[in-house]
Every structure is written in structure tokens, then in C-alpha cells.
Amino acid sequence: MSAGTSEQKLQLVRGRIRAFPDFPSPGVCFRDITPLLKDPAAFCAAIDLMEDHLRKTYSQIDVIAGLDSRGFLFGPTLAQRLGIGFVLIRKKGKLPGATESVSYSLEYGKAELEIQADAVDPKQKVVIIDDLIATGGSLWAACTLLKKLNAEILECLVLIELKTLEGAKKVTPFKLCSLLQYD
């Protein structure tokens, strides 16, 4: 846990997100988290904010599930803080053993996500984490996978929400929480 108020931590995190207009294609404004990852104080502040939010909101969380690949940057650290396990939701063809899979649309493309069939037990309480929600297709796919395993989805948690793409609607009825919002 680092020093400072929640507002100070949020400012620190916000200051470490870079915008790259027209990447990877015209019209897309890419929100780059690499400066956040390079700054240990800012990264710690981001994890603090996520941990505080989850501890205040839920009396029990069993598992954090993170999305390939940038959800993997936040999920394991957050799970460690909470003293719980982390499970992988990966792009197609990466996970061994029995899997569930679902295809989905991205802001720029199409993809398929998978989870191992034994990743979570039925009724386990799961928070899904990713760096960013754009159209919500990836988180929708993650929710669909966890529903197939009969998990209880508490919420989807992201660092960044791109509001104008209305990804929150796509993950309805599940709750979406974000630390930073951009138009």
C-alpha cells in the first residue's frame, strides 16, 4: 500500500496513461499503459485503488480472472494482495486440457477466448480484470466463459473505460467498474 489519498493516487495513475491517435488504425485513439508499468509508484497506486474498491465492495471474492494479455499485468498482483488465486482467460489455442471457448468482436478485429474447464468451481465468486474496456466484446466473452463454468460473476474491473464505445452496456447485466474514464 502506498501513501496518499485516493484522489492523489488516481491523479498519479492518470498521468501515466499516454494517448496515441490513429493507432493501430485510423480513428482509434490508443490508450497506452506502458508508462504506468514503468513507474512502480504509479503501478502500486493503481493496484491500491483496485484493492481498496474490492475490499470495500465485497465480503468474499474467491478468484480473480484476467484477460490475455494486458489483464495479466494487473490480475496476479491484485490477487496476491487479496490472498486469492488468479486464473487465465487466454486467446485461442494457448491453454492445454479441456477448455470452453467463445468468439467475439474487438474495436479493431475478431478473436476467440478460452478458459480451462477446471479453472473455477461452480458458484465461486469471481472478479474479471482487464486493462481496458472499449466495445466490451472481450469482457462479454470472458463473462460468457465464466457463466459456462457456472461461476458467480461479481463484476468486471478495468483500469480504463472508453465511455463513447459503451462497453458497459455490452457486459450487462454484470457490473463494470473503471478507475479512469475517457470519451
Ligand SMILES: O=P(O)(O)OC[C@H]1O[C@H](OP(=O)(O)OP(=O)(O)O)[C@H](O)[C@@H]1O
Ligand atoms: O472492449 P474491447 O473492444 O473488447 O477491447 C478491449 C480489449 O482489447 C485489448 O486487448 P487485445 O485483444 O488488443 O489484446 P492484448 O491485450 O493482447 O493487446 C484490451 O487489452 C482489452 O482486452
Ligand SMILES: Nc1ncnc2[nH]cnc12
Ligand atoms: N483504444 C484502445 N487503446 C488501448 N487498447 C485498446 N484495446 C481496444 N481498444 C483500445
